[in-house]
Amino acid sequence: MAGGNGGFARDGKFWITLFGAALAFILLMLAVPGYLIVKNSLAALWPAPLERVRLRDGGVFLGRRVNSDLSPGGQVRIQYKVGNRELNASADFRWVRELDIAGIDFPEQAVALTRSENGDFFGFWLEDGEAGTGRPETLALKLEDYRRRREAEAEPPRRRLIELGERWRETNLAILKAAYPAESPEGRRLAGLLADEAEIKAESERILGVFNGIREDFLAERETFAAADSTRTLLPLDFILEAIWPNRLGFFGRLAQFFRNVRGLILDYPRSANTEGGLFPAIFGTVLLVFLMAVSAFPLGVAAGVYIQEYAGNGFLSRLARVAVNNLAGVPSIVYGIFGLGFFIYGVGGGLDSLLYPERVAAGINTFGGGGMLWSSLTLGLLTLPVVIVATAEALATVPSEIRQGSLALGATRFQTLWRVVIPLAAPGILTGFILAMARAAGEVAPLMLTGAVKSAHLLPLDAEWPFLHPERKFMHLGFHIYDMGFQSPNVEASKPLVYLTALVLLILVFAMNLAAICLRQRLRNRQGMKGL
Amino acid sequence: MGDEGGAATGEAIVEARDLNFYYGAKQALFEITLAVRRGIVTALVGPSGCGKSTFLRCLNRMNDLVDGARAVGGLTLDGEEINAGGRDVIELRRRVGMVFQKPNPFPKSIYENVVYGLRVAGVRDRGRLDAACEESLRRAALWEEIKDRLRESALGLSGGQHQRLCIARAVAVKPEIILMDEPCSALDPRSTLKIEELVAELRGDYTIIIVTHNLQQAARVSERTAFFYEGRLVEEGETGRLFTNPARRETEDYLTGRFS
Numbered sequence A: 001m002a003g004g005n006g007g008f009a010r011d012g013k014f015w016i017t018l019f020g021a022a023l024a025f026i027l028l029m030l031a032v033p034g035y036l037i038v039k040n041s042l043a044a045l046w047p048a049p050l051e052r053v054r055l056r057d058g059g060v061f062l063g064r065r066v067n068s069d070l071s072p073g074g075q076v077r078i079q080y081k082v083g084n085r086e087l088n089a090s091a092d093f094r095w096v097r098e099l100d101i102a103g104i105d106f107p108e109q110a111v112a113l114t115r116s117e118n119g120d121f122f123g124f125w126l127e128d129g130e131a132g133t134g135r136p137e138t139l140a141l142k143l144e145d146y147r148r149r150r151e152a153e154a155e156p157p158r159r160r161l162i163e164l165g166e167r168w169r170e171t172n173l174a175i176l177k178a179a180y181p182a183e184s185p186e187g188r189r190l191a192g193l194l195a196d197e198a199e200i201k202a203e204s205e206r207i208l209g210v211f212n213g214i215r216e217d218f219l220a221e222r223e224t225f226a227a228a229d230s231t232r233t234l235l236p237l238d239f240i241l242e243a244i245w246p247n248r249l250g251f252f253g254r255l256a257q258f259f260r261n262v263r264g265l266i267l268d269y270p271r272s273a274n275t276e277g278g279l280f281p282a283i284f285g286t287v288l289l290v291f292l293m294a295v296s297a298f299p300l301g302v303a304a305g306v307y308i309q310e311y312a313g314n315g316f317l318s319r320l321a322r323v324a325v326n327n328l329a330g331v332p333s334i335v336y337g338i339f340g341l342g343f344f345i346y347g348v349g350g351g352l353d354s355l356l357y358p359e360r361v362a363a364g365i366n367t368f369g370g371g372g373m374l375w376s377s378l379t380l381g382l383l384t385l386p387v388v389i390v391a392t393a394e395a396l397a398t399v400p401s402e403i404r405q406g407s408l409a410l411g412a413t414r415f416q417t418l419w420r421v422v423i424p425l426a427a428p429g430i431l432t433g434f435i436l437a438m439a440r441a442a443g444e445v446a447p448l449m450l451t452g453a454v455k456s457a458h459l460l461p462l463d464a465e466w467p468f469l470h471p472e473r474k475f476m477h478l479g480f481h482i483y484d485m486g487f488q489s490p491n492v493e494a495s496k497p498l499v500y501l502t503a504l505v506l507l508i509l510v511f512a513m514n515l516a517a518i519c520l521r522q523r524l525r526n527r528q529g530m531k532g533l
Numbered sequence B: 001m002g003d004e005g006g007a008a009t010g011e012a013i014v015e016a017r018d019l020n021f022y023y024g025a026k027q028a029l030f031e032i033t034l035a036v037r038r039g040i041v042t043a044l045v046g047p048s049g050c051g052k053s054t055f056l057r058c059l060n061r062m063n064d065l066v067d068g069a070r071a072v073g074g075l076t077l078d079g080e081e082i083n084a085g086g087r088d089v090i091e092l093r094r095r096v097g098m099v100f101q102k103p104n105p106f107p108k109s110i111y112e113n114v115v116y117g118l119r120v121a122g123v124r125d126r127g128r129l130d131a132a133c134e135e136s137l138r139r140a141a142l143w144e145e146i147k148d149r150l151r152e153s154a155l156g157l158s159g160g161q162h163q164r165l166c167i168a169r170a171v172a173v174k175p176e177i178i179l180m181d182e183p184c185s186a187l188d189p190r191s192t193l194k195i196e197e198l199v200a201e202l203r204g205d206y207t208i209i210i211v212t213h214n215l216q217q218a219a220r221v222s223e224r225t226a227f228f229y230e231g232r233l234v235e236e237g238e239t240g241r242l243f244t245n246p247a248r249r250e251t252e253d254y255l256t257g258r259f260s
């Protein structure tokens, strides 16, 4: 074969090369965004040293180097995160040309504060108002002491306020109910409720007064900090969530801080209009959403797939059903979102509301008739159903007929054959289809925007409050979070690192779910004694 | 074992009378009249496509699975019509076991494979299942080889062991008849020999109908042989006689290899 004219094309090397190139191209298309996401995420989490940059024009600032590139003019540019939003006209980042830099040093005294407002602060602590004297240990002690006192004094009234708020909400709903319809015979109950409400309100106001007093005292405890250019600023200790001295950290100190940052990312709530803080509610919402989706779609999809493949026969109607299911898999997800909004929220949810809570409907309050976890997960379930059905039918079709016949010949009924032999054999294939469907659903955003995902929801759909699962609550979602921070944020530049981090977390989550499903599938196969993937 | 009701070896257990069989419009069996005797091994031979498998699958009604398949004529098991309208197919298949050409163990443990027929029949009693498993595996000459591996997947066994496992599986439900459709055609000579020994071993307790393309095999294992040709039964008789002194011209041509 080889050596002759056109041997390259004829012996298939040409095609093999072409296929290889296609694969390489695809891998590249995956690697580039993957690299960008990982690189930017690590840069955002790694506590790099703070550089004091002196510019040739006399300016000076403290910043953390995050990026560098070649500007259009062919100059090397460096991007710094400079923080200090309130001093820098809200710009968290700053590009400088290498040319313009006169000198860089790493002052030991530089402190990086994570704040509950206005993002990070990079500067110096002026212990007793004097420059260059701030010692880390003293600030740490101060913060610790401050927090202990705040916990002891301000926490109890704060908790009580939250409790009262919840009771007030419940009482109000009860009042609505007792007062509906207007001529209800429950007048006395209503009077009692109204008295309760007045009492709750009075206590709330009283405690709020106490709380505000305490809070003001606490907010008055302030420390002086200075930016690199000596601009002084008084910061309430209350705003300081964490103070680190990056230039004093060794490698292991940095590593420890890195992991603290990772933990914060996963376990903290977002702050400052989602531009700071962690992703906890979004991670939680995403996982719960996918879980509820799986629970609703999997049994239904498998049952439908089994029926189509095993019982529906090959008549006109069943062929029509197959075509319909296949086409459903291609319907854009936003269409499902609109369907979910119209059918689940307005239809089913509205119906439930007028059935269960007519008094709330009359007052214009939604319970199930608004977007929520339940409707979102059902909409996603609907979206994944076709994939699950098709995968199930195909997996069943690949079970060899000899195996079925073997079972039938032993006196098993069709259903016993299906249940005991065919479905276990098809299970790995069904699971594979389901994995794909789940991965798709976890990254879906469009339908969620219409059915209950929100930019900020501090009440989780699952918590310690009876009845624990609150399927009517709105929720946060990683995919929606990316969209919201990247395109809807008042400070897009500031939220950029979090956009990368969110994308990374979402990818890891999808990857972990896939991995878990693959392990499950592998275990099923091993149990049947089959080898390989 | 198959001799309940005092029926003696040698009496007819299956009787076909003018049996015709159709796959849709295509007729696969023509006017088959044949008595299969109890407790012996009957071999079905004949060229490819002559209807041996079709006949076999009429006996446990596996042909029901084929769309448009239809049997016309008499076919009885112990005098009862197999194709009768109200006939319980599940019960029929428990009485008429089958071993397929390609070994088809289930992707389950060896133990679960053997007791499958009992489980689907609703047997739950652990002791009974265990006893049936051991007895069937012993009958299939497999017990000593795999008694320590009962919980392992059956798919880990060799091809020959697979086929013996399938025989054990069929034996476990204590059928009267075991149908074997070319049970050795996917096996190597040593495994084939083992299966043949097994058939000899099971003879007497079970009625065995075996389809084979291997005439030596038919001569070795069977008491009687039926020769099918183009959907018709040409000749049936005592194996030794049929092989040495066929009554019909087609039989002789086939035996001497003039066609296959």
Ligand SMILES: Nc1ncnc2c1ncn2[C@@H]1O[C@H](COP(=O)(O)OP(=O)(O)OP(=O)(O)O)[C@@H](O)[C@H]1O
Binding pocket: B023, B026, B028, B046, B047, B048, B049, B050, B051, B052, B053, B054, B055, B066
């Ligand atoms: N499911 C089916 N649908 C239609 N025709 C069939 C079907 N199964 C078998 N036939 C036809 O019926 C005839 C008899 O087939 P059968 O399988 O019984 O032959 P056989 O003697 O077992 O052949 P072989 O020795 O090759 O196994 C053949 O012509 C075959 O093509």
Ligand SMILES: [Mg+2]
Binding pocket: B052, B053, B054, B181
């Ligand atoms: Mg055949």
